[in-house]
Amino acid sequence: MCSSDLRLHWCLDVQFNEDQSTVRTGFAANNFAIVRHIVMNLLRLNTSRKGSIKTKRMLAATSDKFRAELLGVMT
Secondary structure, three states, X not given: OOHHHHHHHHHHHHHHOHHHOOOOOOOHHHHHHHHHHHHXXXXXXXXXXXXXXXXXXXXXXXXXXXXXXXXXXXX
């Protein structure tokens, strides 16, 4: 693994507790990994608000407006 792979794995584990995931059947684990990567990239690319990934995740979970902004939905 190169350093960028390790950094991504560390970020996913810390932010999403990926190592503790119990999703193991069928393609579910791969599908959730893809969704986590997409979410991580959307949160990192968003510059409209300052804050940590954790803060942006909580804001996206509680604010429809911010979630729409992250997803690029025009309201």
